[in-house]
Amino acid sequence: MKFRKLSAVMALLAVALLPLRVLALEWKPLEPGPNDATTAILTARMLERAHYSQMAFNDEVSSKFLDHYLDRLDPQHIYFFQSDVEEFNKWRTKLDEMTVNSGDTSPAYIIFNRFIEHLRLQNTYVNTLLETEKFEFNTDERFLLNRKEAARPKDLKEAKQLWRDRVRFEYLTEKLNKKTPEEIVKSITKRYDRIFKAMEAFDAEQVLGEYLTILGTIYDPHSDYMTKSELDNFSIGMRLSLVGIGAQLTTDDGYCKIMELVPGGPAARSKKLKPNDRIVAVAQGEEEPLDVIEMPLNKIVEKIRGTKGTEVRLTIIPADAADNSVRNVVSLIREEIKLEDQEAKAQIIEVPAENGKTSRLGYIDLPSFYADFNLDDKKPEGERKSTTRDVTRLLNKLKSEGITGLILDLRKNGGGSLEEAIKLTGLFIRQGPVVQVKDPTGEVTVDKDTDPGVEYDGPMIVLTSRFSASASEILAGALQDYGRALIVGDSSTHGKGTVQTLIELSKYLRNADFNPGAVKVTIRKFYRPSGASTQLRGVVPDIVLPSVNNHAEVGEVSLDNALPWDTIEAADYRPVNRIAAFLDDLKIKSAKRVESSKDFAYVKEDIERFDKMRKDKSVSLNEELRLKEKADLKKIEEARKQERKDRHTAIPTTYKISLKQAALPGLPAPYDPAKAKEEKPKRGSIGEPAVLDEEADDSAELPDVTLNEAENILIDFVKLINARNALANNQPETPVTQIK
Numbered sequence: 029m030k031f032r033k034l035s036a037v038m039a040l041l042a043v044a045l046l047p048l049r050v051l052a053l054e055w056k057p058l059e060p061g062p063n064d065a066t067t068a069i070l071t072a073r074m075l076e077r078a079h080y081s082q083m084a085f086n087d088e089v090s091s092k093f094l095d096h097y098l099d100r101l102d103p104q105h106i107y108f109f110q111s112d113v114e115e116f117n118k119w120r121t122k123l124d125e126m127t128v129n130s131g132d133t134s135p136a137y138i139i140f141n142r143f144i145e146h147l148r149l150q151n152t153y154v155n156t157l158l159e160t161e162k163f164e165f166n167t168d169e170r171f172l173l174n175r176k177e178a179a180r181p182k183d184l185k186e187a188k189q190l191w192r193d194r195v196r197f198e199y200l201t202e203k204l205n206k207k208t209p210e211e212i213v214k215s216i217t218k219r220y221d222r223i224f225k226a227m228e229a230f231d232a233e234q235v236l237g238e239y240l241t242i243l244g245t246i247y248d249p250h251s252d253y254m255t256k257s258e259l260d261n262f263s264i265g266m267r268l269s270l271v272g273i274g275a276q277l278t279t280d281d282g283y284c285k286i287m288e289l290v291p292g293g294p295a296a297r298s299k300k301l302k303p304n305d306r307i308v309a310v311a312q313g314e315e316e317p318l319d320v321i322e323m324p325l326n327k328i329v330e331k332i333r334g335t336k337g338t339e340v341r342l343t344i345i346p347a348d349a350a351d352n353s354v355r356n357v358v359s360l361i362r363e364e365i366k367l368e369d370q371e372a373k374a375q376i377i378e379v380p381a382e383n384g385k386t387s388r389l390g391y392i393d394l395p396s397f398y399a400d401f402n403l404d405d406k407k408p409e410g411e412r413k414s415t416t417r418d419v420t421r422l423l424n425k426l427k428s429e430g431i432t433g434l435i436l437d438l439r440k441n442g443g444g445s446l447e448e449a450i451k452l453t454g455l456f457i458r459q460g461p462v463v464q465v466k467d468p469t470g471e472v473t474v475d476k477d478t479d480p481g482v483e484y485d486g487p488m489i490v491l492t493s494r495f496s497a498s499a500s501e502i503l504a505g506a507l508q509d510y511g512r513a514l515i516v517g518d519s520s521t522h523g524k525g526t527v528q529t530l531i532e533l534s535k536y537l538r539n540a541d542f543n544p545g546a547v548k549v550t551i552r553k554f555y556r557p558s559g560a561s562t563q564l565r566g567v568v569p570d571i572v573l574p575s576v577n578n579h580a581e582v583g584e585v586s587l588d589n590a591l592p593w594d595t596i597e598a599a600d601y602r603p604v605n606r607i608a609a610f611l612d613d614l615k616i617k618s619a620k621r622v623e624s625s626k627d628f629a630y631v632k633e634d635i636e637r638f639d640k641m642r643k644d645k646s647v648s649l650n651e652e653l654r655l656k657e658k659a660d661l662k663k664i665e666e667a668r669k670q671e672r673k674d675r676h677t678a679i680p681t682t683y684k685i686s687l688k689q690a691a692l693p694g695l696p697a698p699y700d701p702a703k704a705k706e707e708k709p710k711r712g713s714i715g716e717p718a719v720l721d722e723e724a725d726d727s728a729e730l731p732d733v734t735l736n737e738a739e740n741i742l743i744d745f746v747k748l749i750n751a752r753n754a755l756a757n758n759q760p761e762t763p764v765t766q767i768k
Contacts, residue, residue, distance in 0.1 A: 057141040061232040065131025067544040070533045071240045071253050072127045074547045078531065079247045080468050081550075081591065089246055090123040096588070097139065097242045103281050104175040106190045107146045110182050127243070136239035137232070144227060149184065150191050151224040157192060158213045163199050165651035171197040172646045173352065174281070200649055204353040204658065215319055223322040233257065237545070248550050249587035250528050256543040259532070273332060273340065273360045275301065282322040283308065283345075288442050288495070291395025292370040293363075296440070300358040303495055304347035304580060307332075308355070311341040317357075334362050348576045348638060351658055352647060370396055372415065374422040374685040376429055376695065379743060386681075389742055390431035391735075392422055397444030397452070397499040415444070416451040418687055423455065423484050425690040433487040433742040437735070439517065443498025443524070450475050453506045455483035456513065461599035463502045464555040465527070472555075474599050487606075487745045488513040491738050492569060494582040497522035498554075504567045505556040511605040514614070514745060515569040516738050518577045523584030525563030526591060527552035553591065559598040563591055570611055571618055571741060573734050574631045576638050610748045617744050618737060626675070627733040630668055672731070680739075 076085050083089065094116060102108050119126070119135045126132040171193055172178065181187040195216065202212040233255050240253035274293015275286050283306040289296040309317035310331040320328045332340055341359045345352060372394045381387035400412035426434065443449075450462045454477030465473045490504050490513045501521045507513040529551050533544040554562050564584050572578070584590045622628045648654055682699045689696055 057144075058137045058230070058232050058235055060133045060137060061236065063542045063544065064133045064232070064236055066537070066540075067236065067533065068127050068131040068133050068240065070536060070544055071547055072243065074531055074533065074536075075244060075247050075251065075549060076128075078468075078529075078547075078549045078551060079251060080526065080553055081247060082468050083247060085124045085128055085243075087121040087124060091120050092246045092589070093123050093243055094120050094135075096246060097136070097239060099176070100238060100242050101140065101143045102180075105178050105180045106175065106187060106194065107143055107150070108180055109146075109184070109187065110180050112142055113180060133236060133239060136235055140230070140235050140238075146187070147224050147227055150187075151220050153188055153191055154195055154220045155217060157195055158217055161192075161195075163196065163203075163209075165196075165200050165203075165649050165654075167650065169193075169196075169649040170646040171649055174645050176281075196649055197647070200651060200654065201353045203651065204654055205355055219319050219321055222319075226324050226327065244547065244549070246589055248526065248589055248591050249584070250524075250526060251547070251549045254530075254546045254548065256545050259543070259546045273342075273362060275332075277307070277325060277329060277332075279325045280306075284320055284323070284325060284328045289440065290370070291440060294360040296395070298358060298360060300356070301342070301344065302347060304582065306345040306347075307342050308345060309343035311343075313339045313341075317341065317343050336363055338362050347580065348634060351641075351654070351661065353654065353658065354661075370398055371687055372418045372422055373687075374426060374690070375699075376426065376431065376683040376685065377739060378681040379739065387743070387746070388429060388431045389739055390423075390426035390434040391437065392419060392426075392434070393437045393440075394419065395440050396442065397446075397448040399445040399448050414451075415448040416455065419452060420455060420483055421687060421690045422685065425685055427484065429695060431486070433489070433746045434484060435489045435491055435735070435738055435742060436513070437491045438496045438500040438504060439491055439493035439734070441496055441500040442522075443500060446475070446499055446502070449499035449502045450477060453477055453503050454479050456485075456488065456507060457510055457604070458482060460510075460601040461557045462506045464557070464559070464596065464599055466553050466555060466596060467551065472596060487742060487749055489738050489742050489745070490515050491735065492517035492521050492567060493575070493734075494518045494520065494522060494566075494577040494580070496567075497524045501525065501562040501567050502554060502556075505558075505560070505562055508567060508570070509556050509558045509603065510601065511603045511607045514571065514607050514611075514741070515567060516571045516741060517569050517573060517734065518575050519572050520568050520583065521562070521566035522582075523562065523564045523566035523590075525554040525561050525566075525584075526550045527554070550591070555596050557599045557601040559595045561593050561595065564593040570607060571615055573618075573737055574622065574628055574635065575734065576631070576634050579635055579639055579642070609752075610745060613748060614741055614744055618741050621737065621740055625733070625737075626671065627731055628737075631733060633664075677731070 072085050076083070098108055098113065098116070116135070116139060123135065126135070175190075181190055198216055198219075199212055202215060207215065237253060237255040237258065244252040273295045274290030275295045276288040276290070278285050278287045286295075286301060286303050286305045286307070288303060289301060295301045307328065308321050309319050310328065311317040312331075312334070318331065320331065332342070334340060339359055339361055341357055343355055343357050345354060346356060372392055374393075375391040377389045377391055378386045379389060394415070397415050399414055423434075446463070453462045457477060459477050459480045461474045461476050463475050465475065467473075488507075490507055492500065492504050492515060496504065496517075501524070504513075504515055504521060508515050527550065528548050530546055530548050532546045534540060537544065556562060566583065648657075679701065683695045684699050685696070
């Protein structure tokens with residue numbers, strides 16, 4: 029590789045010495061602020077008293093608090109030495125007393141300052157390495173991708189070896205993406221400089237915020253602390269319309285990771301992004317991509333947000349990528365997230381039936397449980413947005429067109445209005461308990477559907493995934509308990525069975541001249557009519573289909589300190605038992621199809637590769653081997669595309685029905701995928717997502733194997749019901765017909 033203008037010796041001296049002199053002058057160790065004590069005491073006591081678990085801040089919590097704070101700053105165990113941890117152990121069982129009794133937050137700053145010192149050493153060493161190292165990748169070395177469980181370095185010498193290994197991994201990753209040595213050095217240098225400058229810029233409020241947030245997460249993953257600045261931003265976000273791509277982001281091991289897609293937003297509609305995808309670079313329009321690895325989350329969000337109608341390009345590592353060097357580029361047009369984009373939508377799918385005839389299946393995609401919460405809105409109650417009202421309109425349309433069965437798709441539904449979830453469940457049952465809610469005192473409230481009417485009483489499947497959460501789990505769990513619907517999908521739903529509230533701490537201070545922020549705290553827990561919690565375990569489907577999601581670290585079970593699953597007494601409800609008599613037959617038929625399905629064979633191959641990568645936890649640093657692995661993966665994908673093309677799978681006639689179309693007579697023209705692709709907006713057109721990467725664009729055409737199998741299961745379900753009815757009436761089995 030080419031060196032810069034300085035000789036190797038001069039470069040080493042310049043990089044090794046100058047930053048230390050400058051930093052020594054500019055950076056001062058942080059200390060607790062004047063209001064830290066009051067804020068810390070309030071936060072700790074609020075968590076003890078208000079949290080659902082009613083857990084005391086004791087020595088056990090103190091020990092977890094210390095470990096989690098160290099891991100917050102150093103999740104890969106490469107910065108703090110073993111000697112640092114031994115030194116910090118003096119606080120291991122003292123943080124409870126220090127925080128609750130006196131509000132002493134000094135450990136937060138001492139630990140943070142040590143982190144900055146070692147980050148500075150790393151930055152200096154990496155710059156030197158990039159100037160002097162000859163990067164060759166022809167050995168059998170491997171890089172450990174996840175060091176969460178690995179021992180911390182004994183001393184600086186061991187730390188430098190870990191830093192070197194990491195830089196070599198990053199260098200090879202960039203090289204595999206066809207960057208020149210000069211580009212690679214520039215990119216990695218900027219990345220490490222940015223990391224250091226971002227952390228060095230932390231002020232006392234941010235350090236306190238990180239520290240107390242960690243304390244909240246010891247109680248459960250959804251409890252945390254917000255500084256005054258964070259609370260202000262939260263309030264602004266709640267008041268204003270969202271302009272952006274429609275994605276909820278988090279950080280994980282230095283990467284910006286997609287947690288959730290906002291239904292109807294550009295990211296969700298593009299079908300190129302999914303939860304657990306990692307964003308490694310962001311570009312504005314035609315500008316060069318900006319590396320965002322290790323960049324603070326708030327800075328990444330600033331880069332992604334922007335003016336309505338402008339383009340942002342995201343470089344991502346797909347969640348299911350078999351190689352960490354895989355990169356896809358997705359271009360999106362920022363826009364205001366409109367409520368109608370999040371509305372329920374329907375389809376009618378025509379499938380072959382007996383005697384050469386066709387039968388119609390109904391399908392409703394419900395991305396969230398939405399409701400109009402604007403109390404200042406003067407619109408009459410009947411004109412306000414309501415999930416239940418919208419789904420009712422779609423159901424009426426589907427029934428009028430003679431559907432024989434229904435699929436309700438909750439795979440992308442992360443929750444929403446609890447009231448709407450209860451009302452929507454009531455469309456499919458006569459009446460009775462839908463969800464039980466337990467508070468910290470042990471008091472249980474039963475929320476019921478009180479309307480004896482049933483909007484749809486025919487065969488029904490609820491489709492779920494590991495991303496179906498909260499209100500989705502309430503509906504799916506209730507319909508499963510009642511035996512009203514067959515649940516099909518991933519191995520379980522998300523498992524978030526808790527309720528949080530935001531408590532502003534200023535309300536507990538008199539005549540205070542500062543804002544201590546707020547605590548978000550878990551205060552209740554959800555239970556199904558049967559008494560089983562939806563927390564942690566979620567809802568387990570009646571029929572589980574193969575999916576990479578089943579093997580990924582997704583859902584509540586993958587989070588630290590998640591509240592446990594448990595049960596309470598069952599509510600007084602009357603199951604209708606529509607499923608049990610047919611379940612064994614449906615499982616057998618589905619298993620046979622899955623076993624013989626080429627598309628599910630591909631899913632199983634993906635699972636096998638994903639499991640191998642996850643269990644290995646390391647990656648080769650041999651360039652020739654990595655190139656071969658990438659080439660092999662590309663061949664596999666090309667072979668799959670060709671096989672699907674040659675297969676000529678028949679596409680059923682499908683009618684897409686929006687809420688507006690539901691009010692019109694008849695059906696729209698059948699959906700034509702080829703025509704829809706031709707009419708797809710070109711790159712840069714306002715108001716619609718656009719895609720740059722050709723390979724990513726092809727992924728949009730992949731079959732939805734889970735939905736396809738759900739359709740087949742529903743067809744079987746309807747036939748079994750018809751056969752039973754015919755037998756009960758001593759009549760020959762009739763073709764599939766609409767069941768009222």
